[in-house]
Amino acid sequence: MNDMDGWVHVRGARENNLQNIDLDIPRDQLVVFTGVSGSGKSSLAFGTLYAEAQRRYFESVAPYARRLLNQVGAPDVGEISGLPPAVALQQRRGAPSSRSTVGTITTLSNLLRMLYSRAGTYPFGVDHLSAEAFSPNTAAGACPRCHGLGVVHDVTEDLLVPDPSLSIRDGAIAAWPGAWQGANLRSIVSGLDIDIEKPWNTLSRTDREWLLYTDEQPSVLVKPERDRIDNGYYGKFWSARKHIMNVLSQSQSQRMRDRALRFVQSMQCPDCLGSGLQPSAGAVTFAGLTIAQMNAVPLADIATRLRHGIDASPNSGESAPAETTEVARRITHDVIARVDVLLDLGLGYLSLGRNSTTLSPGESQRLRIATQLRSGLFGVIYVLDEPSAGLHPADAQPLLDVLDRLKASGNSLFVVEHDLDVIRRADWVIDIGPGAGEGGGQLVYSGPVDGLAAVEESVTGRYLFPRAAPSAREVRTPDSWLRLAEASLHNLRNVTVDFPLGVMTAVTGVSGSGKSTLVTQVLAQIVRRHLGATPDDPEAAERQVDIGDVSGVDAFDRLVLVDQRPIGRTPRSNLATYTGMFDVVRKLFAATDESKARDYTASRFSFNVAGGRCETCQGEGFVSVELLFLPGTYAPCHTCHGARYNTETLEVTYHDRSIAEVLAMTVDTAAGFFADVPSATRSLTALRDVGLGYLRLGQPATELSGGEAQRIKLATELQRAQRGHALYLLDEPTSGLHPADIRLLLNQLQQLVDAGNTVIVVEHDHATITACDWVIDLGPGGGDAGGQVVASGTPDSVAQGPGATAEHLAKWKA
Ligand code: ADP
Ligand code: ADP
Ligand code: ZN
Ligand code: ZN
Numbered sequence: 071m072n073d074m075d076g077w078v079h080v081r082g083a084r085e086n087n088l089q090n091i092d093l094d095i096p097r098d099q100l101v102v103f104t105g106v107s108g109s110g111k112s113s114l115a116f117g118t119l120y121a122e123a124q125r126r127y128f129e130s131v132a133p134y135a136r137r138l139l140n141q142v143g144a145p146d147v148g149e150i151s152g153l154p155p156a157v158a159l160q161q162r163r164g165a166p167s168s169r170s171t172v173g174t175i176t177t178l179s180n181l182l183r184m185l186y187s188r189a190g191t192y193p194f195g196v197d198h199l200s201a202e203a204f205s206p207n208t209a210a211g212a213c214p215r216c217h218g219l220g221v222v223h224d225v226t227e228d229l230l231v232p233d234p235s236l237s238i239r240d241g242a243i244a245a246w247p248g249a250w251q252g253a254n255l256r257s258i259v260s261g262l263d264i265d266i267e268k269p270w271n272t273l274s275r276t277d278r279e280w281l282l283y284t285d286e287q288p289s290v291l292v293k294p295e296r297d298r299i300d301n302g303y304y305g306k307f308w309s310a311r312k313h314i315m316n317v318l319s320q321s322q323s324q325r326m327r328d329r330a331l332r333f334v335q336s337m338q339c340p341d342c343l344g345s346g347l348q349p350s351a352g353a354v355t356f357a358g359l360t361i362a363q364m365n366a367v368p369l370a371d372i373a374t375r376l377r378h379g380i381d382a383s384p385n386s387g388e389s390a391p392a393e394t395t396e397v398a399r400r401i402t403h404d405v406i407a408r409v410d411v412l413l414d415l416g417l418g419y420l421s422l423g424r425n426s427t428t429l430s431p432g433e434s435q436r437l438r439i440a441t442q443l444r445s446g447l448f449g450v451i452y453v454l455d456e457p458s459a460g461l462h463p464a465d466a467q468p469l470l471d472v473l474d475r476l477k478a479s480g481n482s483l484f485v486v487e488h489d490l491d492v493i494r495r496a497d498w499v500i501d502i503g504p505g506a507g508e509g510g511g512q513l514v515y516s517g518p519v520d521g522l523a524a525v526e527e528s529v530t531g532r533y534l535f536p537r538a539a540p541s542a543r544e545v546r547t548p549d550s551w552l553r554l555a556e557a558s559l560h561n562l563r564n565v566t567v568d569f570p571l572g573v574m575t576a577v578t579g580v581s582g583s584g585k586s587t588l589v590t591q592v593l594a595q596i597v598r599r600h601l602g603a604t605p606d607d608p609e610a611a612e613r614q615v616d617i618g619d620v621s622g623v624d625a626f627d628r629l630v631l632v633d634q635r636p637i638g639r640t641p642r643s644n645l646a647t648y649t650g651m652f653d654v655v656r657k658l659f660a661a662t663d664e665s666k667a668r669d670y671t672a673s674r675f676s677f678n679v680a681g682g683r684c685e686t687c688q689g690e691g692f693v694s695v696e697l698l699f700l701p702g703t704y705a706p707c708h709t710c711h712g713a714r715y716n717t718e719t720l721e722v723t724y725h726d727r728s729i730a731e732v733l734a735m736t737v738d739t740a741a742g743f744f745a746d747v748p749s750a751t752r753s754l755t756a757l758r759d760v761g762l763g764y765l766r767l768g769q770p771a772t773e774l775s776g777g778e779a780q781r782i783k784l785a786t787e788l789q790r791a792q793r794g795h796a797l798y799l800l801d802e803p804t805s806g807l808h809p810a811d812i813r814l815l816l817n818q819l820q821q822l823v824d825a826g827n828t829v830i831v832v833e834h835d836h837a838t839i840t841a842c843d844w845v846i847d848l849g850p851g852g853g854d855a856g857g858q859v860v861a862s863g864t865p866d867s868v869a870q871g872p873g874a875t876a877e878h879l880a881k882w883k884a
Contacts, residue, residue: 075152078119078451078482082148085121086113087511093500094516095119097154097451097482100473102496104487104530105514106808107778108506108764111486112455116158119484120453121145123156143705154482156451159438172429173365173422175437176412179205181405182422186361189398190354199351204361206346213348216339220346229333230282230310234271242270243281245310245333254292258305261290284309356393365423368853372422373409376402411440415472416465419561419582419853431634431776432460432581432805436469443472448480458489459777459805462580462834464874470495488808490534494519501528506764507736533809545864546573546823546843550625554596556618560587561857566618568862569593571625573843574819574829578875579860582852585832590633590801593830596620597629597797626828628796632783632803634776641690641770642678645762646733648771649786651753655767658747659729664722674719675729682719684710714768733768740767756785759818761811777806781815788818796827804835816841839879840865847875 078095087110095101103111122145173179183204192198205211212218225245236242238256246252260266264277273281280286289304308316310333317330338344345352345362352360357375364372379393379402392398412418415436426434435457442452457473458466470492473483487493501515504527515525522531548570555566562584569575577585592615600623637648646652656672659665665674674682677689687693687707691714706712713720713730720728725743727735735743737757744750757763760781765774774782780803787798798819804812812835819829820841833839845868849860861871869879 078150078152080114080118080147080150083114083118084146084148085117086110087507088113088118088146088502089511091511091513093513095484095500096498097152098477098480099497100477100483100485100495101498101500102485102487102493103500103502104493104808105502105510106504106506106529107761107806107811109503109510109808111502113511114500114502115453115484115486116455118145118147119150119153119451120156120158122147122150123153123451124158126153127155154449154451156453156484157442157447158453159435159442159455159457170426171365171422172369172420172424172426172437175426175434176408176422176441178405178408178422179365181401181408182361182364185398185401185405186351186354186356189392189395189401190356190361191392193353196350196353199354203351204347204354206342211347211351213339213342213346213352215341216346218346220339220342220344221336222339223334223336225282225311225314225333226335226337227278227282229335230314231270235269237269238264238266238281243310245314245330246308247313254305255308257292258290258307261292262288262307280309282310285312287312362423366421368419368421369409369412370418370853373406373413373418376406376409408440408444411443411472412437414468415440416461416468416581416852419851419855430460430586435459439469439472439476443476446479451482451484452476454483454485456487456489456806457485458487458492460581460802460834462578462874463491463878465581466491488806490809493530493534499530501525501530503527503529506761507738510764529808529810543841548573548844550622552620552622552625554592554617554620556616557588557592558616559592560584561853562587562592563857564618565857565859567846567859569622569828569830569846570844571622571828572823572826574823574831574841575844575846576831576833576839576842576865577846577848578833578839579848579856580852580874583848583850583856585848586801588848589799589830589832590631591615592617594629594631594799597623597626600624601626601629626795626797628794630787630796630798632780632787632798632800634780634801634805636771636776637774637779637782638771641692641772643771644733644768645737645757645765645774645782646767648782649753649757649789651750651767654747654749654753655729655732655744659722659724662722662724668718668722670719670722675715675722677714682715684714684716686710687714689714730768734766736764736766738763752789753785756789757782759788759814760785761807761814775806777803784815784818788822794826796822798822798827798829800829800831802832802834804833804838809837812837836878839875845875847871847873849873849875 076097078097080095081092083091103115105111125144171179173182183201186204187199187201200210202208202210206213206218206220216222230245231242232244234242238259246255256266259281264273264281270278286307288307290307292303292305314330314333317326318334321327321330339346341349342352343362345360347362352362354360356364357379359367359375417433417436420433439457457469461469466489477483485492493499496519498517499515499519499522500513501522503510503512503514514528515522519534522528523535525531549572552569552571553566556564557567558564567588577589579585595615596617637643646655656675659675660670660672670682673679677683683689684707686709691707691710691712693705693707710716714733715730720730722728724732727743732740737754741751741754741758741763744754757765762778762781762785765778771779780800784803803815807815816838819831823829831838831842839845842865845862845865846859847861847868849856849858850873860873861868861876863871865879869876
């Protein structure tokens with residue numbers, strides 16, 4: 071083996087379920103790793119190749135990190151040679167911070183600040199500002215009023231005075247304190263010659279504003295109403311706002327603070343109008359826009375405006391002089407070049423100021439890919455996790471073109487993928503399997519795509535080169551319809567949509583066309599409101615949906631939203647706790663003779679409370695290691711070695727297994743182990759039915775992909791599913807799934823519909839769309855160019871109509 075022959079040589083890979091495999095992977099190529107979910111693709115691409123590249127990198131740059139690296143552990147592999155440095159573009163991990171935006175992820179924000187600082191048009195008399203002055207996250211740039219947040223918390227008259235027909239004596243100013251303090255304030259107001267008997271809405275505007283908002287605190291001689299104290303006393307006035315702000319900043323009582331918060335609303339900062347910038351920076355423009363406006367318009371508009379500026383000749387008078395200097399041209403060219411890549415990737419509808427927490431995983435991954443393209447690295451391996459996830463085929467093509475450009479500039483692309491179109495484009499395929507977990511972990515095939523046709527054993531090959539046409543399916547007819555008339559939110563403007571009930575519907579369209587907005591926000595919110603349920607996402611409640619007539623919602627008694635949000639954000643929640651199965655297991659352990667003899671109850675077997683758990687790691691099994699700037703690196707706990715429990719607890723066994731050993735079982739293994747326990751079997755069967763038999767019971771929520779989290783939620787629903795009138799809403803349930811797993815999932819969804827429920831999925835996957843009874847296609851484009859219903863009907867009829875989805879459906883038919 072040598073390093074220079076253009077191959078990465080792997081010998082004896084044994085990470086997770088990998089069965090001591092040897093393989094050679096070509097460099098400078100698009101290499102796709104395939105196989106059913108749980109087969110070991112990620113264990114090879116991320117767990118072995120990327121992990122080893124990263125470990126070598128840190129060893130070379132920071133020898134002192136070696137001890138820490140040893141703690142984290144090297145991948146379990148015999149030898150790897152010919153391995154260049156690697157960069158991972160992974161979807162699953164890393165919670166986005168709420169201050170990061172499209173602009174910061176792509177680093178375009180820095181560039182724009184430089185542009186405004188060096189080449190912006192300044193108001194007369196204002197000196198040039200530093201680039202930092204254009205960032206709300208720096209001391210120099212932050213608006214003094216809102217500290218750069220763009221929002222302030224303040225009182226409003228509506229909140230302070232909920233019933234303006236009341237007089238002050240009757241408590242018009244609800245925000246004021248009660249009891250004697252309130253009585254005191256009323257006496258003071260009376261002493262100021264304001265009538266406290268008149269209804270609030272008959273007082274003069276000046277008086278009302280003074281009472282609510284003034285900072286003045288006059289002292290007034292208060293004559294006690296009942297003449298106990300002879301001379302009275304001086305009392306200090308507090309306006310309603312001053313009182314509330316005082317409670318919020320001074321009070322130690324949570325109850326008082328909670329009460330005060332009822333009168334406070336968060337609103338756009340009036341000084342900076344939400345930009346978070348200090349006023350002088352907020353006044354500088356470029357191409358006619360302030361930096362705050364530049365952050366708010368779609369990327370596509372930025373490119374158009376800047377291009378226009380460049381084309382204008384220096385003397386035409388169309389652009390301000392500062393904007394046509396050499397510096398301005400250089401920076402604008404750079405901005406345009408970077409924005410163009412984002413436009414190519416179909417992201418022109420995003421704005422720079424868009425918060426990263428509102429982006430889909432596919433959108434953020436594409437942003438990061440575009441950023442890498444500009445970084446000019448060569449000779450590295452990019453390891454990607456399902457880059458096609460969440461993409462309409464019309465958007466997947468430009469993404470593949472960008473990957474080709476990364477390859478052309480001398481890099482290797484190692485991609486974990488399920489999408490058949492992407493697999494077909496690969497130079498080389500590595501198929502792992504044939505099954506999942508212990509049934510997988512072998513090298514099924516390694517070579518050019520065509521060769522996979524001859525590999526009987528490969529599940530991927532069967533889908534890539536189908537031997538028989540899929541059998542025709544009976545399309546269901548709807549029981550009735552649900553109509554949303556004139557709905558508006560984000561890019562939906564007055565759109566009217568009819569959803570068929572009692573069938574399965576796919577909502578399709580290019581990225582940004584409005585699918586998620588329509589299904590997981592508008593529709594979900596309307597049905598939830600109808601059912602009188604409170605939203606589980608308080609932020610969603612704030613985004614008020616604007617809607618006209620609604621009919622047909624009476625058909626449901628339940629709404630089930632199965633999205634890809636994580637099932638938990640800490641390693642304390644896992645598959646077993648989320649499904650409720652762990653309660654059953656803990657009771658089984660508590661019921662053993664050994665537990666009874668020791669007085670152990672079910673809580674002894676919880677790793678979340680003191681008693682049975684390992685106290686070194688407090689039941690986490692891991693301790694976090696500060697490893698340079700690598701966030702959240704964990705090493706196994708040195709006391710319990712990952713078992714999470716103390717020795718005494720581990721001495722108790724059920725059918726010869728300790729509680730830690732049970733948590734280490736896969737769902738498949740546990741199904742056999744608990745075969746005689748019906749309540750456990752129900753959960754386990756539901757998990758296997760959606761293709762999750764390979765997961766371990768104790769697998770922490772933080773290790774699960776969005777797709778796995780979504781299927782766990784679905785399985786949890788299925789274990790309690792009854793015949794019924796529920797509405798199931800799913801956002802891209804097939805993302806992260808091998809075609810074989812998609813088939814399993816579709817079986818489950820069809821059963822739900824057969825049992826009388828309605829299923830609506832947001833989808834790009836061809837097999838899923840054609841398995842539906844009805845298609846609603848949104849578009850025609852993304853962002854402002856979308857938000858309309860382009861076509862609706864059966865999959866066959868939509869395939870014959872106009873639009874990007876029709877093309878996609880028709881192509882597959884041919
Ligand atoms: P794929 O990427 O093909 O879906 P993975 O490589 O993620 O598959 O998983 C392969 C097998 O290894 C599965 O059985 C999975 O449960 C197991 N596995 C994954 N991560 C871990 C881990 N951190 N510890 C132990 N087993 C794991
Ligand atoms: P799709 O699901 O079809 O990809 P979305 O419903 O996510 O489309 O987005 C439709 C439009 O609404 C896009 O222009 C997107 O930028 C915008 N949008 C989506 N979510 C938000 C949000 N939380 N805040 C502001 N705009 C949003
Ligand atoms: Zn402000
Ligand atoms: Zn421990």
